[in-house]
Amino acid sequence: MADDTELKGKGLLKRFFETISNLSLFSIRFFKEVLLPPYEFAEIKKHMYELGVKTLPIVSVTGFIIGLVLAMQSQPVLKRFGAESFLPAMVSLSVVRELGPVLTALIFAGRVSSGIGAELGSMRVTEQIDAMEVSAIHPYRFLVVTRILACTLILPILTLYVNFLAVIGGFIAMTLTESINLQFYLNSVADSLKFVDILPALGKTFIFGFIVGSVGAYKGYNAENGTVGVGQASTSSVVLASLLILLVDMVLVKVTVLLWPT
Amino acid sequence: MAYIIEALNVCKAFGSNVILDDVSCQVGAGENLVLFGKSGTGKSVLLKCIIGLLTPDSGEILFEGKSLLNLSLKELNEQRKMIGFLFQSAALYDSMSVRENLEFPLIRNFKFSAADREKKVKDVLEKVSLENAIDIMPSELSGGMKKRIGLARTIISEPKLILYDEPTTGLDPITTKEISHLINNLQRDLKISSLIVTHDLMCANIVADKAIVLNEGKIIFEGKLEELTKKEDKFLKDFFSPEEIQHNSGSSNG
Ligand SMILES: Nc1ncnc2c1ncn2[C@@H]1O[C@H](COP(=O)(O)OP(=O)(O)OP(=O)(O)O)[C@@H](O)[C@H]1O
Ligand SMILES: [Mg+2]
Numbered sequence: 001m002a003d004d005t006e007l008k009g010k011g012l013l014k015r016f017f018e019t020i021s022n023l024s025l026f027s028i029r030f031f032k033e034v035l036l037p038p039y040e041f042a043e044i045k046k047h048m049y050e051l052g053v054k055t056l057p058i059v060s061v062t063g064f065i066i067g068l069v070l071a072m073q074s075q076p077v078l079k080r081f082g083a084e085s086f087l088p089a090m091v092s093l094s095v096v097r098e099l100g101p102v103l104t105a106l107i108f109a110g111r112v113s114s115g116i117g118a119e120l121g122s123m124r125v126t127e128q129i130d131a132m133e134v135s136a137i138h139p140y141r142f143l144v145v146t147r148i149l150a151c152t153l154i155l156p157i158l159t160l161y162v163n164f165l166a167v168i169g170g171f172i173a174m175t176l177t178e179s180i181n182l183q184f185y186l187n188s189v190a191d192s193l194k195f196v197d198i199l200p201a202l203g204k205t206f207i208f209g210f211i212v213g214s215v216g217a218y219k220g221y222n223a224e225n226g227t228v229g230v231g232q233a234s235t236s237s238v239v240l241a242s243l244l245i246l247l248v249d250m251v252l253v254k255v256t257v258l259l260w261p262t
Numbered sequence: 263m264a265y266i267i268e269a270l271n272v273c274k275a276f277g278s279n280v281i282l283d284d285v286s287c288q289v290g291a292g293e294n295l296v297l298f299g300k301s302g303t304g305k306s307v308l309l310k311c312i313i314g315l316l317t318p319d320s321g322e323i324l325f326e327g328k329s330l331l332n333l334s335l336k337e338l339n340e341q342r343k344m345i346g347f348l349f350q351s352a353a354l355y356d357s358m359s360v361r362e363n364l365e366f367p368l369i370r371n372f373k374f375s376a377a378d379r380e381k382k383v384k385d386v387l388e389k390v391s392l393e394n395a396i397d398i399m400p401s402e403l404s405g406g407m408k409k410r411i412g413l414a415r416t417i418i419s420e421p422k423l424i425l426y427d428e429p430t431t432g433l434d435p436i437t438t439k440e441i442s443h444l445i446n447n448l449q450r451d452l453k454i455s456s457l458i459v460t461h462d463l464m465c466a467n468i469v470a471d472k473a474i475v476l477n478e479g480k481i482i483f484e485g486k487l488e489e490l491t492k493k494e495d496k497f498l499k500d501f502f503s504p505e506e507i508q509h510n511s512g513s514s515n516g
Contacts, residue, residue: 038370119357131353134313135367135419136339 019240026221027214033141040146047150055111055158057066059104066099067091073142075177087208089186089192091170096193097201100163102249105208108155109241113216116147117237120220121230129221134243144217151213196260204252208245215241265324266423266455267292267345272311272321274304281307282318282481285455289423294449294456296466296487298501299476304352305459308476309425312457314338325423343371348422350428352412354400360387360411361396367419378392386414389444391437398475406433413441417448424448426458430465442468465503475501 071091078084120143123129132139171185219237223229265288274282280300281304290294299305310316312323314330323330325341333341355363364383368374374382388391390410409432416424429445430438432457441463447468448454460466465485466473473490475483483490490502 074358127349127351127353128355130310130315131347131349131355133315134345134347135371136342137367137370138335168321187374215395 004129005042010137022220022222023240026218027148030145030214033138034149036141038141040142043142043146044150044153045228047147048154051150051154052158054115055108059107059109059158059162060165062107063100063165064169066103066162066172067095067166067171069169070094070099070166071170071173072176075174083125083160085188088170088188089175092167092189092192093197095166095170096163097197098253100161101164101201101205101208102245104159104203105155105212105245106242107210108151108158108209109215109245110238111165112151113212113219113237113241114234116151116213116216117220117223118145118230118234120144120217121233122225123225124223125226125229140221140222144214144221147217148210149215149228152206152209155209155212156202159205196256200256200260201250204249207248207252211244211248212241215244221232264291265289266293266326267312267457268322268324268469269308269312270310270322272318272323274307274311274318276340280479282311285321285479285481287474287481287484289457290472291456292453293457294445294458294469294471296470296473297457297459298461298466298473299459300501301461303476304479305476306427309427309457309459310346312347313342313425313508322367327420337370343419344422346416346419346424346454347448348412348416348424348426348429350431352408354403354408354411354415359398360392360403363411364415364418367415371419374455377435382418385420389417390414406437407431408446409499410437410441417454419446420452421454423455423457426456426460428459428461430460430462431445437465438462438464439468441465445469 071087074090075084075087078087078090120129123143129139129143132142167186167189171180171182174180174185216237219233219240220230223233225232268286268288270286270321272282272285273280285308287295287297287308297305297308307316308485311318312330314323317331321475325345328341330341341437355358355366358366361383364386365379368379368382383396384393387396390413392410392414394406395403395411396405400411403411410427413426413429416426424445426445430441433441446469456469458465458469470487472485473483473487474481475490475498482495483493483498490498493499
């Protein structure tokens with residue numbers, strides 16, 4: 001019994017590393033192909049637009065509520081330590097450094113990588129990818145490069161937007177309990193944020209976007225077993241993308257702290 | 263006779279499941295070759311080996327005398343521009359309208375002006391009698407219409423050779439005849455050679471210059487369609503019930 005679980009565990013771990021190494025090869029190909037013509041600008045624009053429209057409502061709500069709840073939760077705690085005046089700084093730092101990028105990326109993964117997985121998966125199993133291949137068109141360049149690029153470019157924009165909404169949410173929460181003016185609030189937010197808070201955090205959102213795009217594309221592009229495979233590609237890409245986002249975040253936070261100690 | 267495409271001693275197995283066992287076939291330049299075979303014998307697999315979607319385990323594929331195996335992707339794509347492929351499932355791009363489906367290879371492989379493209383699109387749609395479908399999405403098409411749009415997408419770039427995987431399966435007799443005559447017209451007007459996989463004797467009677475039969479991984483017959491019926495082989499007799507051939511033999515092309 002114990003042996004059995006151990007074996008299963010081993011199989012799982014082995015599969016995970018196999019997936020990661022195949023995924024890496026798949027993504028490395030992106031860098032080889034991205035600079036080669038033909039450039040599908042229209043496709044990239046179309047995908048960015050679609051991704052934006054698809055995720056805007058959900059990230060808007062999330063961003064606002066995160067800021068609101070964070071401020072509501074922190075206010076009594078900070079009060080206990082007599083540090084209430086740090087509330088704007090506390091909200092903006094938490095959001096900009098960590099919550100904004102990671103939460104946006106996780107929502108983006110849930111919404112987008114499953115979509116890409118399902119879309120490319122169904123193209124694979126209905127031979128549409130083969131059809132591109134036989135008509136001498138690089139399916140990787142047309143389908144995969146454009147999607148990864150669109151994800152990589154749109155996620156940072158979404159994150160900035162979420163950060164902004166969260167900061168506003170924080171302000172709304174504060175106005176509920178005391179009179180504070182927006183000018184003063186925004187000033188203290190601006191004062192608290194430094195270069196090291198903004199840029200590294202924004203930088204990692206490009207990486208998260210890349211992860212979401214390439215995981216979805218990888219799962220879909222390699223889908224097998226008909227429609228069952230499409231479903232699998234869709235769900236498993238959300239799981240894998242979310243997991244990778246959290247793991248990479250952990251590493252990047254450590255790196256940031258080492259590079260820019262405060 | 264010069265061959266446009268030759269598959270020589272091709273073997274292909276999936277795991278222990280041997281599909282093609284030393285299969286050789288050639289299509290002469292300007293010739294229509296019909297490939298018969300029971301469902302599941304590996305006709306589609308053979309076509310996919312020829313176009314490079316599957317790699318044969320052994321054997322050789324020659325297009326105009328040059329090997330298609332072991333080419334770089336770039337070289338292979340140069341050759342593929344001269345070969346058309348009609349998928350059994352049509353494989354239309356379902357995120358694109360019919361027009362975009364047809365333009366897709368044109369925009370990326372050739373340098374036509376927008377006006378020329380438009381003209382070509384209209385032309386091929388007329389050939390498959392679907393002029394009105396130009397702005398429709400594939401999901402709104404019937405099965406037979408999909409097949410015909412797939413055919414239009416294959417012929418729009420006027421390749422030298424077309425591989426048809428069951429071009430008329432699921433079509434009514436009138437459309438079947440139209441499509442079969444279209445294949446002949448392409449042969450006559452544009453000198454396009456064809457390898458046609460089909461079970462449809464009506465289509466075969468119209469288009470075939472020569473026929474081959476694949477069974478259990480081997481080519482068991484090669485020759486004129488009329489000779490097929492005279493064979494004493496049990497399988498061939500079962501496959502081609504003589505009545506049907508006799509009824510249709512009048513319309514064979516010359
Ligand atoms: N990718 C694949 N992996 C494993 N087996 C396959 C694969 N493709 C085809 N086969 C097997 O090869 C055999 C031949 O398939 P193929 O599609 O070539 O048949 P076919 O002659 O075209 O039949 P039909 O007339 O029904 O289209 C089948 O038994 C199928 O199970
Ligand atoms: Mg088939």
